[in-house]
Amino acid sequence: MSTTQLFLLPDLGEGLPDAEIVEWHVAIGQKVRLDEPLVSMETAKAVVEVPAPCSGTLLRVAGKPGDVIATGAWLAEFEIDPSLPQRATGHDTGHGHGGGHAPAPATPSPAPPREDAGTVVGAMQASGEVRREAAVAIGGVKAVPAVRALAKKLGIDLARVAPSGADGVVTLADVKRAAERGEARLADAPAPATARATPEAPAAAMPPERAAPPAEAGFDTDAPIRGVRRNMVRSMAAAHAEVVPTTLMDDADLHAWAPGEDITVRLVRALVVASAAEPAMNAWLNAKEGTLRRHSRVDVGIAIDHPDGLFVATLRGAERMDAAAMRAGISRLRDGLKDRSLPPEALSGYTIMLSNFGKFAGKYATPVVVPPCVCIVAAGRLYHGVVPVLGGIETHRLMPLSLTFDHRAATGGEAARFLKAMIDDLQRAR
Structure with a gap:
């Protein structure tokens, strides 16, 4: 018999109706401890790092990066690990994944403030308390959610960026500098536009009337408003x-x-x-x-x-x-x-x-x-x-x-x- 819990997306500030998934910090099937970083969400006002509401195994998630989740809708489901720290209240139980249980939203409670060597980028409203998220280490890299979001957008591998912030925190300036120099790029990231023109096929060789913007510019497509x-x-x-x-x-x-x-x-x-x-x-x-x-x-x-x-x-x-x-x-x-x-x-x-x-x-x-x-x-x-x-x-x-x-x-x-x-x-x- 196992105990599962659904986590509903809390109001991330000012009654906003939804938020967009930026990056999952835990993979399906991976264990996570209470209050460890679970996912970065972008609202209309900030990139917010949402912590895990319990300790256990992540069973399923409501979407992938770029998907928009409504406030109050389910965001993730966990299999509770009773051997790890849990909150005192807020759990409903069921028999296994997909069983006939009626899970309730987690009720996050405020945690002691962490020492911050980075920049506060957002606040999460949970149980009437506001929790500020700062730079945390994920995969050995310390960065605030906004920096991680920018690195993902620019195709930069944060693990290869030299940090300049206090206590080894990677800053936005570090990511932008790496992007401008064409350094620390992810293997599947597109090359910068300045590097695409080659001596054999210069960009200026195409007649102006036939020139087309690069595909990633987003022209002539119905892109979601985010x-x-x-x-x-x-x-x-x-x-x-x-x-x-x-x-x-x-x-x-x-x-x-x-x-x-x-x-x-x-x-x-x-x-x-x-x-x-x-x-x-x-x-x-x-x-x-x-x-x-x-x-x-x-x-x-x-x-x-x-x-x-x-x-x-x-x-x-x-x-x-x-x-x-x-x-x-x-x-x-x-x-x-x-x-x-x-x-x-x-x-x-x-x-x-x-x-x-x-x-x-x-x-x-x-x-x-x-x-x-x-x-x-x-x-x-x-x-x-x-x-x-x-x-x-x-x-x-x-x-x-x-x-x-x-x-x-x-x-x-x-x-x-x-x-x-x-x-x-x-x-x-x-």
Whole structure:
């Protein structure tokens, strides 16, 4: 008689409905101990390492790398080994694999914090406690899940990468360096594009009209939408269905600015000033419950473009920051997104949103308000315009601003007063 247990995928943060399998760390038929790394899962916000909920033999799994598993669906089944450590509760039993048992989800409990020589990359919600996953050794290689995911994507053998992190941890920079040099590649990994052109058949020899992108580029195929982009589909659809958007547009005259002003910092400061002048925009609407929460704090959700999709990272407590602290906080968020090391809580909980799309192109926009927020401000590309002054005209540098607000939660007058307060602060010299 054997005891088996099904493990259901827990909520990996912020009520996300599913997660994608990145890599199994245990093979079917292999033994695993309680809390050892079982699988790396990618959500819309982070790569999370999920630990084994029990000690025993892995009997079957719900999918392979790349498959998407719904939160609450079964992820793996184990044959319990009573001679190894187990949790005190959470097991249902049955007779053998595939028997007529009615297994219940495992109930992971918090483990003592581990010493971390790497970077925290995610958090797993289990039994009301948040467990942070750090660099762990698998196959003799220490790396965080995000590094393992990148290595898999680039076809890099982590065992052959020289670690530069503390305590022998392989970092994202180590993996990228190996990929750029064409080193430590897996035997079945495709060669880098730069290495494919040979003297006998140079890439430029094919006429432009006949040239085709490499197969792995993903052109002309129906590829599944994964990770961040999958969440973007959901959140944008929900915003379109729920919000009643209205957009106001105007320009801020930056003629008084000194050279070298930090545009993003000035925008954040203007949001703080405007939120104090007109609190209606720095708010959350709960239409289902019929409540509106106006916030005393200003937690700015900054939209950041990323190859994996659009992220909104939270600069918390902006109302308490000076310019230097704002810049440090913004840089920390951007750096954290480059290597996907920001924890999920850094990508949620913002009270008002900011998009600085003008660094690329475009003057005005109708940015999307994501509930429960009430407002998003977007800054377009700076331009020079003719401005009337006393006795004539001058050419000044102007910043186009677009403010979209949920008209269910705020009036046009409140939105206009907020935008005016922003413009007034942006037009100050300092």
